Amino acid sequence: MLKGKDLLSIHELSADEVQEILALAAELKAKQKAGIEHHLLKGKTLGMIFEKSSTRTRVSFETGMYQLGGQALFLSNRDLQLGRGEPIKDTARVLSRYLDGIMIRTYGHDRAEELARYADIPVINALTDLLHPCQVLTDLLTIREHKGKNLQGLKMAYVGDGNNMTNSFMYGCAKAGMEFVAATPEGYRPDAEVTRQAQEDARATGASITLVTDPLEAVKGADIVVTDTWASMGQEAEHEERKRIFAPYQVNDKLLAHADKRAIVMHCLPAYRGEEITEEVFERFAPVIFDEAENRLHTQKAIMALLMG
Numbered sequence: 463m464l465k466g467k468d469l470l471s472i473h474e475l476s477a478d479e480v481q482e483i484l485a486l487a488a489e490l491k492a493k494q495k496a497g498i499e500h501h502l503l504k505g506k507t508l509g510m511i512f513e514k515s516s517t518r519t520r521v522s523f524e525t526g527m528y529q530l531g532g533q534a535l536f537l538s539n540r541d542l543q544l545g546r547g548e549p550i551k552d553t554a555r556v557l558s559r560y561l562d563g564i565m566i567r568t569y570g571h572d573r574a575e576e577l578a579r580y581a582d583i584p585v586i587n588a589l590t591d592l593l594h595p596c597q598v599l600t601d602l603l604t605i606r607e608h609k610g611k612n613l614q615g616l617k618m619a620y621v622g623d624g625n626n627m628t629n630s631f632m633y634g635c636a637k638a639g640m641e642f643v644a645a646t647p648e649g650y651r652p653d654a655e656v657t658r659q660a661q662e663d664a665r666a667t668g669a670s671i672t673l674v675t676d677p678l679e680a681v682k683g684a685d686i687v688v689t690d691t692w693a694s695m696g697q698e699a700e701h702e703e704r705k706r707i708f709a710p711y712q713v714n715d716k717l718l719a720h721a722d723k724r725a726i727v728m729h730c731l732p733a734y735r736g737e738e739i740t741e742e743v744f745e746r747f748a749p750v751i752f753d754e755a756e757n758r759l760h761t762q763k764a765i766m767a768l769l770m771g
Contacts, residue, residue, distance in 0.1 A: 463766040468578040469570075470587045470742050472595045473632035473659050478666055480599070487573075487757070487764035488604050494529060494760070501531025502767040506562040507583070508534045509541065510588075513568040518731065519588050519596075521576065522758040523565055523766075530763055554580035563770040570698070584769040586762075591696075592653065594626045597730050598634040604754040606685055614639035619669045619684035619721065621645045621677045621711050622738055623704070624652035627690045632660035632671050639667040645680035646673070647706040647707050677711050684721040688728045689713045689738045689749075697698045705737060713739045748758060 464479055472480065493500045494548065507526050512520065526744035527534040544553050554577045557564055563584045566574050571592035578585040585597055602613065609616060618635055620628055624646040632652060642660075644652060651657075651673055661671045674680055681687055692708045693701040713727060727739070727747040731754075735741040744751065 465601045465771060466584060467769055468585045468587075468623060469595060469765055469769060470574055470578055470585065471593050472598060472630060472637060472714070473656075473663060475637060477637045477639075480602070480634070482598055483761065483764050483768065484603050486605060486608070486768060487761040489769070490763050491757070491760035500529070502771050503527065503562070504531035506522060506530075506532040506567060506770055507560070508563045508565060508766065508770070509537055509557050510560045511536055511537050511544075511564060511566040511568070513539060513544075513566075513620065514589060514713060515572075516567060516589070518758050519567055520753060522762055523588065524754075526759050526763040526766060529759075530767060531550070535561075536659040549746070550576050553577070554585075555582075558582040558605045560566075563766060586765060586769065590626065590695075592626055592629060592656070593633075594630045594730075595633070596758065596762055596765065597627065598630040601631075601639055601688070601730070601754060602634055603749065603757045603761050604728065605726075607753060608750060609685060615641065616685045617641040617643070617683060617722075618686040618688060619643050619645070619677075620679040621680060621713055622689045622708060623692055623694070623716070624650050624673075625690060625694055627688075628652040629656040631688065632656060633663065636660045636663035636669045639669045641670045641672075642672060643672045643680040643684070644675040645675060645711065648675060650707070677717055678720050681717055681721045681725075684725055684728055687713060687718060688722055690730060691732065691734055692738050708738070713743055715740070715743065718743065728754055731755055 524534040558581045565586045565588045567588040574587045629652050664671050672753040693702045729751050
């Protein structure tokens with residue numbers, strides 16, 4: 463049972479809990495499409511702390527709470543005493559007296575961990591510099607829709623920067639029993655401790671986690687090819703240097719020729735066409751990519767319903 467728990471990392475979920483989230487997300491999506499009321503959080507309130515801005519995160523969580531019968535409060539640093547130096551542990555204890563759950567999108571993962579440590583209500587990690595669990599659970603739902611419910615044995619190739627998405631994909635694929643191969647340049651590999659933990663998780667499900675530098679090696683026979691922006695929020699000053707380093711890691715037709723002929727391409731957005739992905743590849747797989755974007759809504763509704771219900 464997930465009720466009352468936090469969701470900071472997929473590593474902290476069991477394989478069964480991951481499947482529980484995906485199953486409920488699919489059910490809630492079907493109900494929403496059919497116009498069936500599903501007010502599982504009627505009368506409940508989610509506080510949304512944004513220290514990093516986002517289009518998809520704010521709209522999907524806010525709309526999700528509305529569709530679940532509750533309400534969401536947008537809280538930026540301008541709205542909170544956090545912006546004036548109040549300790550996060552005090553903010554956690556105050557908000558616990560008012561709210562039923564907290565979502566945080568921030569920089570250092572330690573801030574999300576401290577918030578959860580002192581809060582008496584569920585805390586959801588909507589992105590930190592280390593992890594992005596809601597997005598990867600969303601991506602697993604999207605893969606289920608396009609590749610079938612049984613994810614066991616599917617191969618995902620990630621090509622690009624070893625960032626918070628790569629870290630979370632390792633955890634997600636390990637829990638789902640998938641083969642995961644990430645191709646990143648030297649010096650841009652995913653977090654070493656996350657890699658170790660994900661490989662340990664993988665042994666329990668028959669999954670595998672592999673890191674390489676050659677993108678062609680990574681995508682060989684892949685069922686899913688994934689990429690992300692080369693310069694994340696806060697790395698704008700490195701953009702030109704990163705474009706030079708990551709140029710061989712672009713997802714284009716030449717690279718995809720090495721993947722399975724039925725492979726799908728995914729991107730969590732925003733996408734920079736002509737950099738990490740070509741315009742042609744993006745538009746060809748736009749139906750999948752925008753299913754992926756939509757599924758943030760349904761997956762996060764499932765997460766909130768299970769944690770806060």
